Amino acid sequence: MKVFLRLWAGQSISLIGSALTAFALSVWVYQRTGSVTQLGLVYLAVFLPGILVAPVTGALVDRVDRRTVLFVTSSTGLLCALALAGLYQAGVLQPWHIYLTTAVTSILTAVQTPAVGASVPLLVGRENLGRANGMVMLAQAVAQILGPLAGGFLLATAGLPGLLLVDCASFAVALLCLLTVRLPRPAPAATDVTTDPAPPAGAGSSLLAETAASWRYVAAKPALVRLLAFYAVLNFAVGFVDVLINPVVLDFAPAPALGTVLAVGGLGMVLGSVLIATWGGFRRRIHGVLLFSLILGLALCGGALRPNLALVGASAFVFLFCSAIINASNRSIWQQKVEPALQGRVISLENMIATAPLPIAYVLAGPIADHLLRPLMSSGNGLAAAAGALVGAGRPMALLLFAAGLLIVLAAVVGYLDPRLTHIDTDLPDALPERPVSRPEPAPATP
16 A cells, blocks of 8 residues: 555645646636636536547556656646746737647546556555545545635735646656656456457557457446446436536525535535545445435435525535545446456546546536526426426526436436346456555666
8 A cells, every 4th residue: 555655645736736727727718718618618628638539548558657657647747837837927828728738638637547547456456445546536526625725825826827836846746756656567468359358458459459459348248338337327417517506506696605515515525535535435336336326316306406505515515425435436346347457448448438428418508408498497387387396486407407316316226226237246256356466567667
């Protein structure tokens, strides 16, 4: 665990620095342009490039020394932050510079995520996998809270250049931590083409061919396919929450109240991450996914019922508390059931398919609420009356949030009725050794 803790500390500090910068850059673009569309382009640049390159990043991670991958991604992130600071100081910073560097950062994240995800199980072994993933979720939760809170304070006191320099310092800390670790080398992958048809990385095949083989590897394990489908549905519903939570609260409460709701939700995510980091999760990890998804969906439905700040705040707390446990449990299943030498490309594939529904939900949320549900709820017919009785009159976005929660509840119930999914922990053999792997790379990688 000592090596993991050093790696986790460096990556966590870098994650917090990047969260500060992401918040500050989005504020700068909106203040500079006054355009929600321009702001939306920033969020699009956060997700879309990483999804597009995901088919090859995982295979790349499995081919190359993962420590070198982390050096390259952190160094490139540092250069991007320095470039933005220089452009701002020169007085020539434009929104398109931010779109470009955000897109580059999205690609770096698409490379870095499978590199870290594939290294963690080798560093901690099966026994501590749940706790390690809980610590990863804790870092994400802290970054989610500090991004807007500390980012807003630093933006007001130190300005955008000061925040960018803080981000540069966080990348420097991550690089220094990488200098102190040597990541273990995974054993060669099995090559049984009848059941696990993914060839070892670099075995004379192209990156795209290896990515296709990783899909065949997953497709040969129906339980993993079902888990992937469940998670895609879950993320599709969560995408509506991401878009609608702010306007739902602002419809009946002032902006400071929204900040309180988001802070309470962030606290829930922190506490959920602390719980999974200390507890480690269920021995059958699928319960951490399905049971807490069921609770999450019910909480979302409950929070949409009335325009009440305490009700929405409690819903946000439970929602993000459960999210931390769901994400950590899901990641632990993939790390435990997939061969270590294949985890880079399989985790990348899982990230791509699981997150692809998010931008779809982002695009659909507004039109569904404005052009379908709003006219429906103002039509005066029996259906409008029933919807108004459920969530309150004139609240189409709350009705859509209720529907998203109902979709999650339904998906969790269907998941529990599927024996292949509920028995994934026992029926699908473990591919991860119980103890940490102690075979380091022959020599430390250089930046």
